[in-house]
Amino acid sequence: MQRIIRNRRARGYLIQAVVLAASLLLTLSFILTARDNLVSQGIATGFGFLERSTGWPINFSIVEVTDRSPYSRMLLAGFLNTIIVGLAGLAGATCVGLIVGLMRVSSNLILNVLGTVFVETFRNVPLILQVIFWYAIFTHLPSPRGAIDLAGFGFLSNRGLMIATPSWSSWDLLILVVVIIATIVAARRFGGDRLLTKWGIGVAAVVALATALLFFGHDPDTPLISRPELKGLRFVGGATIKPEFSALLIAIMVFGGAYIGEIVRGGFLSVDKGRLEAARALGLSTTQINRFIRVPLAIRAMLPALTNQYVWLMKATTLGIAIGYPDYFMVVSTSINQSGQTMELLLLLMVGFLIINYTISGSMNWINSRLAIKGRS
Amino acid sequence: MIKSTIKTVAAAAMMAGLALPASAADPGPTITQIQERGSLLCTSHNGSYLGFAEVDDDGKWSGFDIEMCKALATAILGNPEALQLIPVSWAQRFPALQSGDIDVIIKVTGWTMSRDTELGLQYSRPYFIGPTNILVRSDLGATTPEDLEGGVFCINAGTSIERIVADYMGARGITYEALNFEKAEELRAALYAGRCDALAGFGPFLAATRFNAPDPEGFTILDAVLALEPEGIAAREGDDGFIDVINWMMSALLMAEENGITQANVDDIRANPPSASVERLLGASPGVGERLGLSDDWAYNMIKAVGNYGEIYDRTVGEGSVYKLPRGKNHLWSNGGLLYPLVLD
Numbered sequence: 001m002q003r004i005i006r007n008r009r010a011r012g013y014l015i016q017a018v019v020l021a022a023s024l025l026l027t028l029s030f031i032l033t034a035r036d037n038l039v040s041q042g043i044a045t046g047f048g049f050l051e052r053s054t055g056w057p058i059n060f061s062i063v064e065v066t067d068r069s070p071y072s073r074m075l076l077a078g079f080l081n082t083i084i085v086g087l088a089g090l091a092g093a094t095c096v097g098l099i100v101g102l103m104r105v106s107s108n109l110i111l112n113v114l115g116t117v118f119v120e121t122f123r124n125v126p127l128i129l130q131v132i133f134w135y136a137i138f139t140h141l142p143s144p145r146g147a148i149d150l151a152g153f154g155f156l157s158n159r160g161l162m163i164a165t166p167s168w169s170s171w172d173l174l175i176l177v178v179v180i181i182a183t184i185v186a187a188r189r190f191g192g193d194r195l196l197t198k199w200g201i202g203v204a205a206v207v208a209l210a211t212a213l214l215f216f217g218h219d220p221d222t223p224l225i226s227r228p229e230l231k232g233l234r235f236v237g238g239a240t241i242k243p244e245f246s247a248l249l250i251a252i253m254v255f256g257g258a259y260i261g262e263i264v265r266g267g268f269l270s271v272d273k274g275r276l277e278a279a280r281a282l283g284l285s286t287t288q289i290n291r292f293i294r295v296p297l298a299i300r301a302m303l304p305a306l307t308n309q310y311v312w313l314m315k316a317t318t319l320g321i322a323i324g325y326p327d328y329f330m331v332v333s334t335s336i337n338q339s340g341q342t343m344e345l346l347l348l349l350m351v352g353f354l355i356i357n358y359t360i361s362g363s364m365n366w367i368n369s370r371l372a373i374k375g376r377s
Numbered sequence: 378m379i380k381s382t383i384k385t386v387a388a389a390a391m392m393a394g395l396a397l398p399a400s401a402a403d404p405g406p407t408i409t410q411i412q413e414r415g416s417l418l419c420t421s422h423n424g425s426y427l428g429f430a431e432v433d434d435d436g437k438w439s440g441f442d443i444e445m446c447k448a449l450a451t452a453i454l455g456n457p458e459a460l461q462l463i464p465v466s467w468a469q470r471f472p473a474l475q476s477g478d479i480d481v482i483i484k485v486t487g488w489t490m491s492r493d494t495e496l497g498l499q500y501s502r503p504y505f506i507g508p509t510n511i512l513v514r515s516d517l518g519a520t521t522p523e524d525l526e527g528g529v530f531c532i533n534a535g536t537s538i539e540r541i542v543a544d545y546m547g548a549r550g551i552t553y554e555a556l557n558f559e560k561a562e563e564l565r566a567a568l569y570a571g572r573c574d575a576l577a578g579f580g581p582f583l584a585a586t587r588f589n590a591p592d593p594e595g596f597t598i599l600d601a602v603l604a605l606e607p608e609g610i611a612a613r614e615g616d617d618g619f620i621d622v623i624n625w626m627m628s629a630l631l632m633a634e635e636n637g638i639t640q641a642n643v644d645d646i647r648a649n650p651p652s653a654s655v656e657r658l659l660g661a662s663p664g665v666g667e668r669l670g671l672s673d674d675w676a677y678n679m680i681k682a683v684g685n686y687g688e689i690y691d692r693t694v695g696e697g698s699v700y701k702l703p704r705g706k707n708h709l710w711s712n713g714g715l716l717y718p719l720v721l722d
Contacts, residue, residue: 056539059529059554067543139570158571159529233517233528233574234554243572244556324558324567330534334557337535 034343049339050075056338058326060242071335078331079352085245085327086314086356089252093313096253097260104265115261122258128319131251135323138243144230155228155235160242162228162235172213180206244325248317256313263309267302268294300371307364311357328352404670405618407480411453419446420470420484421462427585428694428702429485438462441693445483445504445610448683452626452675457682471496474613481623482611485581492611499616500609501623506706506715507606509541511599512568512583513575522551522601528574529554531567541604542577565589568596577603584700602706605715622669624719629665629676632658632718633685635709640684647677654721665721686716 005011038045050072057067061077062084069077103115122130139158142148147157154163168176183202190198214224228238271294279289318329332349336342404412411417421438422430429442447457465473470486473479475497485507486492488500513519517528522545532539534557546553556573558564565586568576576586580598587596610623633639636655638646643659650656657665659677666673683689687704691697695704708714 056543056557057555059556067540067547136566136570139567139572143571232526236527321559322563324534324556324563326557330557330559333559334535334539338539 049341078328082317082328086317092253093256096257100261101264105268119258122254127255131319134250135247138247160240162238162240164225164227165239166214167226244323248320248325263302263305267298270301271297303368307361310360405616407616407619416459416461417450418461418480420482421464423464423466428581428700442483444683444689448679451679451682455678485608486611487606488609497614498611499614503607503609504627505608507608508580509603510580510583511575511577515595515597531556531564531573531576534559545603584702588699628719630686633680634687643680
C-alpha cells in the first residue's frame with residue numbers, strides 16, 4: 001500500500017479514479033433525487049410521450065407533420081428546420097463575410113468605407129433586433145390578393161415568396177443531387193487541367209439529365225412548371241419561402257457576415273509581407289500570387305476563428321422563436337408546455353445541439369488538419 | 378401552509394355548523410364578517426385586464442368583474458360603494474383568498490377540477506362563459522370558419538388554443554396553417570401586419586386585440602365558438618351560505634333580464650309587478666332576503682345600482698363598450714345562450 005502511494009504514477013491514477021467515482025456518484029444522486037421528487041409530485045417521467053400524438057401542427061417543415069404526428073416526428077421536423085436555416089445561414093454568412101472582408105482589405109477607398117460601415121452597423125446591433133427588423137419588413141409587404149407579380153416567376157407577398165418550380169418528383173431530386181455530387185467528384189479527379197472544359201462538360205451533363213427527368217419522369221397530368229396561383233386566401237402550387245424563414249436567414253447572413261468579414265480581413269492581414277514580396281520577386285502574376293500564396297495562407301489563419309463563429313451562429317437559430325419559426329428550440333419549448341415532460345425534452349434539446357455543433361467543429365478541425373502546413377503545428 | 382389554512386377554515390366551518398343548527402337567517406361566517414366589516418373585499422387586477430378589470434388614471438376601477446363585485450356588495454350591504462378592491466395577480470388570487478386578504482375571487486377564473494378539488498375552492502354557477510373565438514380581417518369577407526379555408530391562423534404557442542383549433546378544423550376538414558408565437562404582443566403585431574388571416578384565442582382577449590388595432594373596424598370576431606371555458610366566482614370551501622348568496626345574486630341578475638327589469642324601470646315594476654315571482658324578487662312580497670340572511674330588498678337594491686346581467690355585459694364588454702364582444706353563449710337561454718335563472722319560489 002505504502003509503495004503504491006509512494007509511486008508517483010500509481011498515485012496519479014488513484015486520484016483520477018477517486019475523482020471519477022465521486023463525480024459519477026454525484027451525477028447519479030442528482031438523477032435519483034430529481035426522479036424521487038417527480039414521482040412524489042405525481043409527475044410522469046420517461047420517454048413514452050414521444051409516441052403520443054401532439055395535437056398541434058407547425059407551419060413549416062420538410063418532412064410531413066400534422067397535429068396527429070407523434071412528438072418524435074414533430075421533434076425531428078424541428079431539428080431539420082434548425083439544420084436547414086442554420087446551414088443556409090452559414091453558407092450565406094460565409095459569402096457575405098468573404099465579400100465584406102475583401103472590401104475591407106481592398107485599397108479602393110469607396111469599397112473600403114462601404115465594408116467598414118457594413119461591419120460597424122450590423123456587428124453592433126443585437127441579433128434579435130435584426131431578426132425582428134427583417135421580419136417586420138417582410139410582414140408589411142402586400143397581402144396575397146395584392147401580391148407583387150414577379151413577371152411570371154412568382155409572387156411576393158406578406159405570406160412569403162411564392163416561386164414557380166419545375167415539377168420534379170422527390171425521387172428525381174434525389175437522383176439529381178447524387179449525380180451532381182458524382183460529377184463534382186469526377187471533375188476533380190479526372191479531366192486534366194483544362195478547367196473550363198471539364199466543368200463545362202459536367203454542367204452540361206447535369207442540365208441534360210435534369211431536363212430529361214422533367215420531361216419523361218413527371219406525372220403526365222401535371223404541367224411541366226408548377227406555378228403559384230391565388231386560390232381563396234392562399235397561393236397553391238410552386239414553392240413558398242416563408243417570411244419567418246427569410247427573416248431569420250437574412251439576419252444570420254448579415255450579422256454573421258459582419259463577423260466573418262472581420263475574420264477574413266484578419267486572415268489576409270496575417271499573411272507575411274515577405275512571402276508576397278518573394279512571390280513577386282519570382283515573377284508570379286497578381287492572380288497567381290492570390291491563388292497560390294495569399295488565399296491558402298489566409299484560409300489557414302481563418303479556420304480556427306471561423307469554427308467558433310459557425311458554432312455560435314448555429315446556436316443563434318434559436319432566435320427563431322421570437323418570430324414564430326418552428327426550429328428545434330421552439331418545438332421543444334412548445335412540447336414542454338403541452339406535454340409537461342420538461343426534463344426529458346431539455347435533455348433532447350441539449351443532445352440535439354451537441355450533435356449539430358460537434359459535427360460542425362469536428363469537420364472544421366478535419367479540414368484544418370488537412371490544410372495545415374506539414375511539419376508545423 | 379395553505380393546506381393547514383384550509384383545514385382550519387374547514388374545521389371552523391364544521392364547528393360553526395355543529396354549534397349553531399342551520400337556521401334560515403344564519404348567513405355563514407364570510408357574510409357575517411363582511412357585514413361586521415361593512416365592506417366586501419373583492420379582486421381587481423395588477424394593471425388592467427381589458428374589459429374585466431380596468432383602472433383609469435384616477436385609480437377608478439371598471440369592467441365586468443368589477444361590476445360583479447359591486448353587485449355582490451350591494452346584495453350583501455345594500456351599497457355598491459361598500460367595496461374594497463384588492464389588486465392581485467393571476468397567481469396570487471388563490472393564496473390571497475385562503476389567507477383572508479379577499480372574501481371572494483371574481484376574476485375570469487375557469488372552473489377546473491384541480492382548482493375545485495385541490496386548492497380548496499368552492500365555485501358558484503358560471504357567471505361568464507369564456508369562448509374560444511376567431512378574430513379575422515374584415516376585408517376577407519369571412520363569416521364562418523369554413524370561409525377561412527387555407528388561411529393562416531396566428532395562435533399562442535404552448536396553450537390549449539393550439540389543440541382546440543387543430544381539433545375544430547380537423548373535424549370539419551378545413552385546412553389551415555398555424556403560425557405560433559410565444560408572446561401576445563408578437564401575435565397581435567403579426568395579425569395587424571396581415572401575416573395571418575385570423576387570430577384564434579379567448580374571446581375577451583380578441584375583443585381587446587381588435588380594440589387596440591390601428592383600425593378596429595378592419596377586424597371582426599366570428600360568431601363560431603371553438604370551445605368553452607366556464608368562469609365561476611370562487612369562495613373558500615365550506616361556507617355554503619356565502620355560495621348560496623352568490624348563486625342567487627347571479628340568478629337575480631338573470632331573472633331581471635328575463636323579465637325586462639332594468640336599472641331605469643325597476644321602481645315602476647316594483648310598484649306594479651307583473652307576476653308573483655317578480656314581486657318576490659324585488660321584495661314587494663317577503664321571502665327573497667330572509668332565507669339568505671339578507672334584507673328583502675337586496676335584489677331591488679342591486680338592480681337599482683348596477684342593472685341586470687345584460688346591462689352589465691353591454692356596458693363593460695358588449696355593444697355599449699369599446700370592445701363590442703358579441704353576447705354569444707353569454708346570452709339568456711331564450712336567446713340562444715347558456716345562462717338561465719334558478720326557480721324563485
